[in-house]
Amino acid sequence: MLPCPSSVRSQSMQANNWLISSGGRRGALVDLFRESTSPVRSRVVVTDVSRLSAAGQHADEFELVPRISADNFLSETLRISKKHGCSTIVPTIDPEIAVLARARAQFRQHGVDIWVSSPQVAELGWDKWDLYRWLIEAGYPTIDTQEIAESRLVPFAGRVVAKPRTGSSSIGVLIVDNVESLRVSALTDDYILQRFAPGIEVTVDVAVDERGTVLATVPRRRLEVRAGEVSKGVTIHVPEIELLVRDMVTSLPGAYGVLNVQVIYDPETNSPKILEINPRFGGGYPLSHAAGGDLIGAMLRSKTGDTASETWRPGTVMLRYDEAKFYADQEFVLSPWS
Template sequence: MTPVLISSAGRRGALVQAFRTAGAVVHGCDMQPELSSGCQLADQAHQVPRCSAPDFIDRIEEIVRGNGIRLIVPTIDTELPAYAQAAPRLAAAGAYVHVSPPEVIAVVRDKTRTMAVLAAAGVPVPETCSEAELRADPDRLGWPVFGKPVGGSASRGLGTYDRLADLPAAFPEPMMFQPVLKGPEYTVNMFIDRAGTLRCAVPHLRIQTRAGEVEKGRTARRADLRALAEGICRALPQARGVLCFQVIDDAVRGPQVIEINARFGGGYPLAHHAGAQFANWLMAELAGQPSGANDDWRDGVTMLRYDDAVFTG
């Protein structure tokens, strides 16, 4: 059994189970592991400081060396830069970090850069501008506009504004603005092998969400969404492993990519259940075996999440 560390395990119980069934001894880490259902479901749990703390990687390396960890799986956007920079150090300690290179992470963690890089590669994205650009030319996007933090995640700081006067005098962080898109929203889960080949792309319709994470979803095999995944690979040729991106299928503009997350997405359990078992493929790659990654997943599989509980004590 191969020791795997799920970083910032939080509520990722389904991801813990996916790696366990793939043959891993699953370790979880979190700032408060005793209050993390993912950590409680793991075989072992570890306390770590915030990912922005100067000793975060020191603590991760301590866990790696003390437990023979072979694979680290980050799960939140804010820890990706630290892991991308520390990947060689953690590899020397014995653990492969499932993260794209720093150059890729720098793009996806800056949503303005994401839009520019994708547009340059011919991937359809909505027109985007900064707060300063919008205030200087209020009619450049038309109204209403949609605003979000340049470095945001988990639906933090999102807002729709009907006119210039509705913007606050100042925002607490750098913002970007786009036209309001109207249409169904999809997540596409991607698996890129270590050679840089896109092996699988699983779109699912986001039927209902809660706190930015899909609560009800359905896999949907669409050639146009697969083509968007291929475009993202062209735009980010160094990307590796599991990524996911969001698409709004606008009634006028067609499918538009609005965001990329270079990690396992919250809706991954749906793709896994439909046959796209990314966790198994990563474990096979780790063992130096053919991953078996393929695009033969089941269309029309529906996920209906519900609340459950883990009890301790």
Template sequence: MKKNNILILSAGRRVELVQNFQTEAARFSDGIQVLATDLNPRMSPACHAADGAFSVPPIAAANYIDNIFDLARQQGIGLIIPTIDTELQKLADARSRFEEAGIHIVVSDSELVALCRDKRATAGLFERCGIATPEIYGRENLTFPCFAKPYDGSRSIGAKYIHTAEDLSYDLLKDPKTIFCQYIDITNKFTEFTVDLYYDRSGRLKCAVPRERLEVRSGEVSKGATRRNGLYTLLAGKMAHLEGARGCITAQFFYNGSTLYGIEINPRFGGGFPLTYAAGGNYPGWLISEYLYGGAIPFFDQWENNLIMLRYDAKVLVHE
């Protein structure tokens, strides 16, 4: 069986990501299907948008990887796209098994995924790139105001602004997963950016699209704008190579025109990626070209500047 279909894991609400891959798959005129998985596909809008959808066990289940592997072989999958943080380490650890079967998981190396999942280690990763990070305070030496968050959290879940010592609860202070960081006041000249970076199979940067976070809802950008500014120039140099990186890497920064702080790195597609795609960052097409057809991806910087995205809720109707 020819392995040229695409499988998007944990598709959930990522309708636009599925559609972006479908648009690019159609350009190859090779019958590529874009399939999706979810714990409950019937209740996943993205699964209804896909060319086919399949139920899989919870990520924490012991048979999760085996289930994905068997599904990929049965459905002629050549390219697997992870979408959420909690599945990345398992997939990275199993990547060679899939590669031996001719199935490419677009996931960074295990070592890089582990560094990105632990925000304490991510600070060291930024440092190696020559990028400063907010200071992480010891529990006995807190400076207020500060920012508390789980070291392995995502989507701003569990993140909390601590204005004074009176706002610090006993449970938060004793939670071993909580880290306390220097607070960066975005109302005082700093702007928050998410940057979608595309790395080829050798960890070389091929595209970087900074997105200003104009409005955020539940940790995901709801209003954003592409910005070609000093941040773009800095990252094109400082992050030109990232050992073990593969595909779309989503990183967050605070920048004020002169000072740059790296906040976190998520080695996967971010929720605001449709803006990057609309601006010309054709990551889905490049992944298909690179992994399914052995194409070489040139550096691309002709994406549209100052393109604004205003997101809204839409519906998918499922008839009985």
């Protein structure tokens, strides 16, 4: 049983209106935010670029927004927040992190907080080469990495991983036994090369308050991954991982909100190495929450200076299964091919 900010307090919380941006398939996250101020029920608004959003149909309110690259994405998101009285925006996908990070001060002038880190942290989450250089300069253990130009001249020996320096969901990742079979010359210049690191992949969910204080860390082992997102996982207790992640996140230039950090851990050497940071809720966060690691509640209570702790449970297993949201859509009745 491990310490983590308590999800239960004698004083009841006030209801809150949340806006989950780019909700997509995250119906479980909608439920967790809706219950975040229990016994008082909060309202959840979901925005998405597509009307075919399961989380949107599951939410209390659903609004369509322009694409993140559109000039009016921010103004529409702010308008919807004010329309529904949302005091907090929760980003969920990588492409919107930097955009919302740059707008955080502007939104706060309108009384709307965004659980997003600084633009510098957003960039470290987006660009794996920049993150590697920052980790090396800061003295944190990570995986040996080369830019593709260097790997064409003096490549790593042995098994390697090639991946785009930007992007997410494991898109474009290649794992080969040696560089010769990779055809490095055929890779685009935005690729990086990493030595293959033996070990177990662990994701650590982290909550950070406005002062940069780490409120909670909950590690979970990824037992099975589907389309870049964990489908089977288990919470684990490894002090070396938690201490490393807590120290690293504290050193980040402006971490705020809920983040997840990906680590590779070698049980034989008892040594964790940092792979990536994602300055947003991870897709597997519901597992940490189910284990007692209520990071949403931790963030809410931090606003009042409450940092008391309770326990989260190692050995909590998540096995995801398919669910569906059903609703009537008149547009398909009028035009089946739209």
